[in-house]
Amino acid sequence: MHDLARAGDAPRRASKFYTDIHTVICVNPGVPAGSRLQPYRYVDVLGYEELLELLCTDGPRLGWSNEHWSAFIRHLQLMPESINGEDERHRVSRETVEDYQRRFVAARSRELKTFVALPARRGEAIVSDPVELLERAAQRSQTMVLLGPSGTGKTFMATRAAIMVATSGGIPVWVRCDEYQGRLSHALSRAVAPFTTQAALPLLHTAADLGFPIAVFLDGFNECAPADRQVLLEQLDALRLRLPSAVVITSTEPVDQSDEAAIAVEAMLPDEDGRRALVAAYGAQDAVSGLEAFQTPMELSMAAECGESLRPGATSTELYDAYITRLCSSETTRAGLRRLASQMDAMMRGSLTIAEVRLLLRRAKASDGNSIDMDAVLRSPLMTAVQGRAAFTHESLGRFLTAEQLVLDADDGHMLAEALRDVRRTDLPTHVVALEIDAERRRDLLFDLANVKLLRAAARGEFGADTAHGIVAKVGAELAQAAARVNEAQLIDVASTPEGLSRLYWANAHKHSDLDLALLRAAGECLADGVFVDDVAALLDATDRRCADEMRRLRAGGNRRSISTVVEATYGGAVFFDDRERRQLPASVVVKASEFGWRTSHRPLLLPSPARRLWEYGGQPRWGRLTAALRLVNPDDPADVALLPDLFEAAWKVTAYHLRLAALDTALWTARQADETTRRRMQSLLEECDKDNIMLNSLLFEVLAAYDGLEPLKTHADIRAEIAEILAAPNDPHAWEAAQHMIGMPFEDQRLHGPYAEVISSLDGGDQLRLHVMAGRNVTSPMYRDTVMQVIVIHLDRITDDARDVLRDAILKFDWENPFPHEAIRAHLIAIYGWAKLADRLPPALSSDSDLVERSWRIVDELLFAAFKGIETSSEQVTALWTELLGPNPSAAIDAVAQVRSAGQFGLIVLNPTPYAYLLSVWPEQMRQLIEWCVKHPTTTTQPFDKRRLGGSRHELIQDLAQIGTEDSATLLQAHLQDPEIGLAAVHAIRAIRARTQQRPEPA
16 A cells, blocks of 8 residues: 555555554453453454444545545456356355355364264164265265164264265255244254355255255254154155255154155164274273263263263263263252252153243242252253253253252152152162162162162172172072972962963962062072072072972872973963962072073173083082073183083983973074084084974974084075976965965074075065965965065066955955964055055955944054055045044054054064054044043953954053143143053153143143
8 A cells, every 4th residue: 555655646644554444353242341451552352332333433534535446456456357247146156155064064063072983773784984874865865864862973973964065065954853843944044044144045046056965954853743743844845846955864763754765774872992982082082980881972971071080880870970060060059950850850841941940949949948049050051041941951961860859858768769669750760779878778779669670780789889788688588588498389280271381380388579579580680690699509409309399299190291391380481460470489580580681781701600600509400500501601601602512411311391492592592602612512412312392393403503413405496496386386276385385484594494585585576476476375374474465565566466366355354363463464554555556445345334343444444545645634535534433432443553553563664654653643633532542441442352452552552642642641641640551651751742842731
């Protein structure tokens, strides 16, 4: 500017030009009183209000005209771009979109720590880095659903994918589904508002015109009200018709969306290396003590923040305590948070209005006189306030604080146990037991709860040495007393039993209490941890001596299978639903629990192992120790694998059927880990086994094949020849029977029978269809009907008249006598789905409508057909169907719907979503009425309809009110909290309903 003035092309000044340029730093909202700022010439520091005043006040001017400024531009050798209006709009549009990308990346990146790839499951395959899969789906305008429980990192992975989309040239739009209120355009506008001044739809149209790929991220789809979910997806589909875009959905629940090509991925918990990497990513470079106790990314992030405050071997309870202490050091504030958590627990809600929070804290101050800073509570990092409601940043933090309040409020362990019996608090016992520091109160609490999981944890020392000592002593005394009184038990012979079941059962002289059973089951489960092994071994030997007496008595009476009979009654694992459950032999309870304990343990390598200790205790084992040792063999322990042949040989020599069965089972699931020496010895033992028992032979040959003792019975060529022979006689009933046998062979052990699954899957589509249609025409056996229907539906493009007839028969001729009822129902449902692809209406019913059960099923079929077909859901025809279904006999209707739900929980490969999910999503109001009727009429809905009743329990249906229920549903369920069948399901449903509706419930 001075050079220009000296050249005479602009007015000169005596002072420097920069003295007339006012440089300001603005501090928003203002400079705090008492601040001291380092002075700097020509730079002023102003608050926001002062800046506004300055901008509205005339200041010094240079006095240059437009000609002077033009001369200045020429002096700098600058030239304006020679562009037309269209090019200018194009440039501005591109800059707008690119500015959105930069701001989105900057804002979202601040929220994330160092990225750590977490595994996920796509079908049967493991995806090592699902973020890359998410990003590719977004770039290719695909639909992807990321599922997983809370805390597994779904939002983190989706956020990382959104950033990758933006940095690679795309436009990510992040929609929080809990903010969706019926209009997608509003949700989109809120999503883009922090990053651009443009409205959402114009921005997206601009991006599409410029060729920027668009990706809409729906985060927390499960948090959207069920009644709004279908509307949201429909609005999203409409948007994608106008603006091609990808969709990425995160949810804790399956998503019923229309895109058949959608990619579904399930987030998995990280392994040990992943856990350590996550902890390092959150700033803890050194390993965190007891890292194996923390599983989810959320827990690991908390552990990283707590750092050295955690002791070695810290529990989850200690982690929550340390994390909350770190973020809330004030005890008065923490007390206020506990009050809020307890109120949410009592009201079964996930949030409170700000007014409710203030009223609650004022009442707390009035009642106990303690001063609680309400503003400090609401400002706590543990809380979030959105749209006038306060909630904990994560529900688990509120649940922990609820547990704390319960411990503080209870006068003793018995009162605390009574509080935990409330079905609203089934998730709190572990925290409560760990938080109770008084050893006597804790023991009282554990014994009153009689919770096997907690007793096992206590015996392992998870609640401290004092508690462990008390529990071990109590369990040991129970086992010793049981061993001393085993001779008082009687073996009872009942006159008649269902076919195939033993007529004998033990009646213990002492009737077990809840605590007795819990202590015995805890002893059985603790065997896998190496605890109570000697005590249990003594009990089993005492029981075996009593068994031997009964065997001699039965043999003297002419029983030729006395050993098998008594072993079955003692260690066969029978489950009773009457008074016999409390009269079982203690040894029966312990052995039955030992298998569950092994399956739920971390299977530590103990020296010697529990199986070996039982084997070596007091000489040659008999029935009890052999059964328990076989169940405790750890296939990951080479010493246990080497012990297997000895256990197997001893068990087989006993000649007891159930003991031989246990030996074969153990040998089968241990085969993969067996070394060559063990394999050769097992081969020799298996080949020498007598094969007189036809019930064991199939499993015996399967085990022999697992140890490479048999060649497969059929080769690829043999199986292909069999299939060719079957297909050559399409109208021969014998060939139909052979076809059914053929399609069932893939479910058998391929090592023994041959590669049936591989050969059948390699057939071309036409041959696969013909083979399964022939199997479907076989009427001599009801097996594999659902498999037949699935293959037909997969190959509808090759449909034949015979295939159409098989579908029609599956719809019309429901096999009520089928011994595999869920297979029959699945076949029926798949057939309806396939028929909807082929025809405009269901085939006419064969029977009259006089049978209410059959009529209810027909109405459900018609509704499902309408849903599969896409018929208008509010049509007069559909309305009439629902009116009839809800009318004359809702009990029959609820039974049919329950069976659709139960049968569709697995095995419907070609139907996603399931038929039951269709009913919930398409007709939520009618389904709500039906399920509420079920809640109100418990006795009516438990009456069986001959052999046609298969439906699940009421609690399974009530779970679905979480998705479709209203506040009226929650009020109805609240009256059933003490119902032992549905109480727990009611709690979950009420909480979910109120989390969705955010309505204040009426006082109880």
